[in-house]
Amino acid sequence: MPSLPKPRLRRSARSRADGSSVQPAAEPNVEVVEFGDLRWVNIERPSSVDRAWLEEHFEFDALDYEDVASRNQRPKIDEYPDYLFIVLHFPVFDKTVGRLNAAELDIFIGPDYIITLPNSPLPPVEYLFERCRASQEVREAMLSKGSGYLLYRIVDDSFDYCFPMLRKIGNKLERLEQEIFEGRAEEVVRDLSNSKQEIINFRKVIRPQRAVLRDLERTKQRYLAEDLEIYFDDIVDASERIWDMLENYKEVVEALEDTNESVLSHRVNEVLRVLTAFSVVILPLTLFASVFGMNVDFPFEGSVAAFWAIIAGMLVVLVGMITYFRRRGFL
Numbered sequence: 405m406p407s408l409p410k411p412r413l414r415r416s417a418r419s420r421a422d423g424s425s426v427q428p429a430a431e432p433n434v435e436v437v438e439f440g441d442l443r444w445v446n447i448e449r450p451s452s453v454d455r456a457w458l459e460e461h462f463e464f465d466a467l468d469y470e471d472v473a474s475r476n477q478r479p480k481i482d483e484y485p486d487y488l489f490i491v492l493h494f495p496v497f498d499k500t501v502g503r504l505n506a507a508e509l510d511i512f513i514g515p516d517y518i519i520t521l522p523n524s525p526l527p528p529v530e531y532l533f534e535r536c537r538a539s540q541e542v543r544e545a546m547l548s549k550g551s552g553y554l555l556y557r558i559v560d561d562s563f564d565y566c567f568p569m570l571r572k573i574g575n576k577l578e579r580l581e582q583e584i585f586e587g588r589a590e591e592v593v594r595d596l597s598n599s600k601q602e603i604i605n606f607r608k609v610i611r612p613q614r615a616v617l618r619d620l621e622r623t624k625q626r627y628l629a630e631d632l633e634i635y636f637d638d639i640v641d642a643s644e645r646i647w648d649m650l651e652n653y654k655e656v657v658e659a660l661e662d663t664n665e666s667v668l669s670h671r672v673n674e675v676l677r678v679l680t681a682f683s684v685v686i687l688p689l690t691l692f693a694s695v696f697g698m699n700v701d702f703p704f705e706g707s708v709a710a711f712w713a714i715i716a717g718m719l720v721v722l723v724g725m726i727t728y729f730r731r732r733g734f735l
Contacts, residue, residue: 439547479613
């Protein structure tokens, strides 16, 4: 494996003899930290220039370079005689669209190097890399134990970044439950739908790579130090805890949806019950008015006493119907 040169710094445009400027060629966006024989190369959002730089300095398989350029790669681990190529996905919140998306992290790892290529900003990887670059102590702690330990820290920090998002989803579900029973069932329908979509997106990200992590735990000893068993077991445990929380939240949000639908249906039933009761109460009064409103002769026609008698009869029927319905619990 050829030695890895340090990335060159960008230079300003050089001037020709006639005073015109010459723009330099695009420089690769390559960041490197190193300690001892181990180097960590980080290339965020690798462009064609960055991929050309990789092809120039590393003899990776051509299919791996195609996977780096692809935006629809599934989580996987490819084994080669002298390196591993790992593809992992982690959830990140996209503020522009207000939803969770999957950020892909491509990793090349060998005995004396590790290359990370996130296709979008991944905060835990950025934070760990900046800590290593800024502090000699952190750099020694992270890189002195070999590439396997550094891989563990990168993946472990990325999974730990999921737990605050899961706690936020859990707090949101608790708030929605309170709002449902506070009489705001109509208002939380959209929030319930958004929460369910977040959980579905989260599950889509975590589910495929559970098998990848088990494969990594199985294959790591061919390339990495053998004393990392407990560390990679911890990564698998973290992914299983995340999956268990997602399963729990999935059941909770489905139960909240059913509860919200029940509350809305109960409210509609209450309205229909009251309207039906009023219709039935008014039906006899309508019958009275229809009978005595017919254009035919009937006893006491044109009498004021007959009018008040009819009104009194309608009131008696009305009070009787209301009393009966209240005793039966219809009103």
